[in-house]
Amino acid sequence: MKVITASDLRANLAEAFDAIENDAEDLVVTRSGHEPMVVMRKSDYDAWRETEYLSRGANGRELRRRIAEMEAGAGVPRELIEPDDEATA
Numbered sequence: 001m002k003v004i005t006a007s008d009l010r011a012n013l014a015e016a017f018d019a020i021e022n023d024a025e026d027l028v029v030t031r032s033g034h035e036p037m038v039v040m041r042k043s044d045y046d047a048w049r050e051t052e053y054l055s056r057g058a059n060g061r062e063l064r065r066r067i068a069e070m071e072a073g074a075g076v077p078r079e080l081i082e083p084d085d086e087a088t089a
Contacts, residue, residue, distance in 0.1 A: 005029045
């Protein structure tokens with residue numbers, strides 16, 4: 001994660017945005033006397049929010065239960081289905 005000051009961000013906004021977009025790297029922006037801010041691609045933000053949502057409440061409890069089952073060896077191995085095979089099945 002790259003860190004930049006707000007002043008440097010203002011001076012190099014297009015380059016900073018290009019780096020975020022091209023490298024999929026979040027950017028931490030610091031300002032004196034203020035909490036740092038994070039700039040990231042919208043698609044990364046959306047994925048983070050969905051993961052955060054799925055990790056809460058009943059969804060999160062079920063997910064953690066199933067992960068614990070798998071780690072304890074209680075999972076059932078399955079063969080992956082190739083998309084082309086699924087259409088002919």
